[in-house]
Amino acid sequence: MPFAKESFFNTISFRIFAFFWLTFSLLSILIFSIPYFDSRIYSELSEKELSAYQQEIITSIRHNQIARILAGVPLSHAERFDGIRPVLVDDVDDSSILGATATEIPLLTQFMFSSSDPTRPLKKVFGDVRIVGPFSIHLGGEANKSYTLYFIDRVNAQKEIMSFVFANPALLVGLIILVSTPLLWWLARSIGKPIRNLQMSAKAVALGDFKINKDLETKGSLELRQVGQSFNQMTESLEELLSSQQVLLSSISHELRTPLTRLQLALALLRRRFGEDNTEIHRIEIEARRLDKMINDLLLLSRQQLHSHVSREIFPINELWEEVLDDAIFEAKHRKLNFVVRQNITQPARYYVNGNKALLVSAIENIVRNALKYTQSEIRVSIFLKRQELMIVIDDNGHGLDEAEYEKIFQPFYRVDETRTRETGGTGLGLAIVANVVKEHHGAVWANASQLGGLCVTLCIPLWITS
Template sequence: MWKFSMVYLWNKFKALRNYLAYQIFAYFALMIVLVLSLALALPKFDARIFNPIEDKELHFFNQESQNTQLEYNLDEIFNRNLKVTTLHGFNVILFDQDTNTVVGVDKKHLNALRAFIFRANNPLEPLQRRFGIIEIHGPFLVSTGSQNYYQYFIDQVDPQMEVFNAIFDSPILILLILFAIFTPLLIGLSLRIAKPVKALRLSADAVATGNLTIDEKLETEGISELRQVGKSFNRMILSLQKLTSYQQRLLSDISHELKTPLTRMQLAVSLIRRRNGESNELTRIENEIQKLDTMIHDLLSLSRQQVNLHLRREIFPINKIWEDIFADAKFELEQHNLDFLVSLRVLHPERFYINGNVATLSSAVENVVRNAKKYATSCIKVIIYIEKNDLVIIIDDDGTGVPDDQYEEIFRPFYRVAEDRARQTGGTGLGLAIVYNAIQQHKGIVGAEKSPLGGLRIKIQLPLWLE
């Protein structure tokens, strides 16, 4: 039973470690403990503070005290104020506690020794401290039979580096050092928390741009709370994939169901014309059938555009948008005695990229060119350039243009500037709506304004791929 309880608690603890609240608490608790430990321990490394003598050194100095007691006449040394050095190079200092007399010290070290004696005055707890180039150890009790002395040892040492002195003397510098030490830990904690959040954000951005790809790492990496969000996010993507697939099948079925009766109607009109000859009524019916067929085709194109955008996305060079359609457009417009001018103001366009569906964007630009062809009288001009982080494509024609108050309306489905104009061009009012939908799906902007050539200007702005 006890073993089972321990296993249960251990499993609970392992599960707890993946939670954000636990990780933040654990990291900050660890850092607080480490900061306090270092703040308390750092001063211990300052050789200028009083420190107890370690056991090994204490044994050595006790042995050295016994040697001086046996080898030298300490009373004579004290009375004559002699300077004595041991075989190991230590200066022997004698201090009479009754008379407060110090013997055997250089005058330049007397003040340091007095300061040391004031603090280190118990032979049961000898101390050591560094003063510049000397280090003092003591006191050790020695006796001559008639007199007891406190004995101190002075040794010549290398002075502690000034940089360490400056650090130990400045609390601000110590805090800065501690901050520099623990900053990587804070950065590590931040990255550990931010990494799965960034992955989730990138996945959300990808879905927003139409990329319905499931990222399994969202469910297996990072803290527990974000894993749960990742699972829900992937389930949402799966639902969108099913919905998109259903929409594609529905479009295919609608296309088939609508095309079939239209084909039969066209066949019936042909049979009636063969039997009864040509008539205005048959021509009117045939024109309406053709208009309905074009309208259905445009509607299906508009719907397929959204489906294909989600299913077929890639990162491609911007020149792929126009390199094929401009060549075809130039040839076609020449047959209608129209000039087609392209001003490409982008150096090395193959070095700039867009994330999206190249066929959809090419179709959008082609639709604008074809729309301009319907109304242009002699010339169509295209200008392409980069503005900040956007690709800008401008298409001008020298036609009759559009009234100023209808620049936004022309992008609405089925909107026509004039009914007689639509009859002349055979338009369904869906061409620019398809363009607007394609650009909007790529997080771009499309607008209309008066062209310097006198007709209509369509301006397309598409964000470049920067990541």
Template sequence: MPKQLFLKIFFGFWFVTVAQTAAILVLPKMLDSSLKVDPKLNAYHQKVAKTLQKSTNLDKTVKRLQHKMRPPHYLKKRIIKKRGRLDSIFVVNENNIGLKGERIPKDIYLALIQLEDKPKQRYFHYKRWGVYGPYKFEHGGQTYSLFIRDFEHKHRSQILNFLKENPWIVLAIAMIISAVICGLLAWHLSRPIRSLDRSAKRLAQGDLTARADKLALRYHDEIGQLAKSFNEMADSVQSMVNGQQRLLGDISHEIRTPLTRLQLANAIHRRQFGDNEELMRIEQETETIDKMLNQLLALSRSTLADEHPFEHTDFSFFMEDIIDNARFEAHQAQVELVNTIAPSLTVSVQWDSLASAIENIIRNAIRYAKQRVDFSAYQDADNLIINIVDDGCGVDDDHLNNLFTPFYRVSTSRDRKTGGTGLGLAIAHEAVKRHKGSIVASNNEQGGLTVTISLPLTSHTRGSSN
């Protein structure tokens, strides 16, 4: 496959470089050429100078030529405003004084000054017109200089002369053009990359359905190939994860059969020979394995696609049975459960999965609390915030980010002695993620652990709050 991305970058910057170089080399010549006099026009002006040179009465000849070369009709108003000073031709002597000793007009005076720096220049451009000259001629033993004003054709070089007088504008135009070209190239290249970045972040956050969109796929260069490779990788990752979860579920089902036989055999042996320490130990371990299998199956179902529908419900109503069961367990553990739920909070839930997630977290909090567990739910902007706080010993900060990893355990009082398997929080994490929410754990300043769940509220709740 040709390296089209390389070619885009190369030719883009190459074009900008060539354009700027051409502007630097060509524009000064264009500006200089704008001040050159057309050969035919120059010949005409020389002819006018010879006419003055051959004349017997210079003053009358000048007036006759001024009448003959008078400006067009549409310029008469401008000449009237200038009080007749804008004659088409003007003659000065060797001392730069007019024929009748009159004051030299400003434009002619400026042309004479510029001639000192550029003696070969024969055209001078000003705001409203241009001046041709000087054209030397002899008359009566004296040397005169002829200047001819150009009222009608000043627009021919007005822009170029303006650029010549303001070189910083040329530089600004070149910079703007190059910035626009480079900006378009950067936008063209970065647009699909940003799209791929969003897809990669979604995949990293656990959304196995994330894929590169059509924007990136329609590019026929390395970026388009990268998008296709990303989709192939995402397909493989989703297939492996789903296969792993199905295998986990299948293994759990297969283990349940011999486990059931073991429990049955243990029960028969106890009935025949009575209880002893070894049989009680076997029963305890089989119950632990059975609980772990149930949680593995729940984790597998929560990770794979679930066909259970979402339904809108009031959160207080949703929590009634969960809080009642939690109060009973808290009473048995001699722990106080304080419940605070704001009214009129409507959420969209998969009933079983979210109920199981919150039950697991509350049960953990009761198990590790010393005296009290606080459950609260309130609205924050467009989200429902749920806090479950216990006053236990908490968790080392190094372990907080891994609490929701399956089978992850910490080497504190939160160990297997409490009956945990390391799967409850993982199941809760998957359930919350399915509800497009987030779950985090943090230590309290006074001791203990806080688990915070954030869930999106329905539009009905958001509208009523507004």
């Protein structure tokens, strides 16, 4: 039967990508969520810092910085960019901000929105501006008013390009993707390519090619190279095992043939002595021929199991049935049987099969000849494509089989009827050979009841799909 199409989502390359982007997404969410949970964004002052800023308030009053701010004296260049300077906000009208530049007012307004408790002053950095506050002060004398005081000073700014990147999260994410994607793709390829090589080598072994692939031991990560080395060792062991079985099979064949040949020679001598009409000698000859055929079939089955992938070729599918059916039609006409062929494939020469043509043709011929043996008057052969498989269905109108025997007939040495087997000369290995051939070509064969009243045997052989 055909292999199920593997989903791309099950590949190791996709999994690496998926887990990477999942991790990256979670990290991105975490990074962008930190500002909402990290207290350091608006940090509380330590005891030491609080004492220092309280001292700074006293210094500002002594040096008349507060007075100059209230008097509207413009800030000097040094006051704007060097050191710490106070900013006043009217408690009655918080939109009245004194001592801040035009660029600092929006920053201070944002800071005031998040930090408005004088008993718990905070600090925060906006680019190159640090704001600390609020502190509550009350000015006596003529002013006799309360103000909220903030301190502003300059800090070392990050480089402009980095500031721009960090100020634009989308650009930061895009930069990470741009840098990481080629690296990650290289990682996925470096892991996936050795695995694909291993997969191709495994398929080659399944098709009978026991050639060692040294790339499995030299390319890829350490773990994959170790797996490749173990795979090559397994391949060598399989080749040695099959070679030893081949030698054993040849020895068994010779040992079985020798006594059978002697038996046939003795029968020839007996026939010469007692004549051609001796019933006992004739009976022994029949059994000797049956034994010879059984040995041939058994050796053929064993050789197929050992060498099923040898002499494979890619050939058009019509070469499987044309000669077999021509011979069968000729025999059916001679026996006055109705032999119908329904070939429902347009231009079958366009489709191909990868396999041992002689074995596949023999399997089809075996089923057709069984139908010729057991049919009463009619045989129907249907040939068509189903998905990516060649289907050959052979029906007859013989006596058929019980449903319980549909699977058993493909087992070695299984006989439906001993009497019928003796009459037709069967050994119980024909359909077992067919099943083995089809299985080795990744196909399937099964039997069921025919619409004609007899037996229906279906062959399913995968097509060779070119890229």
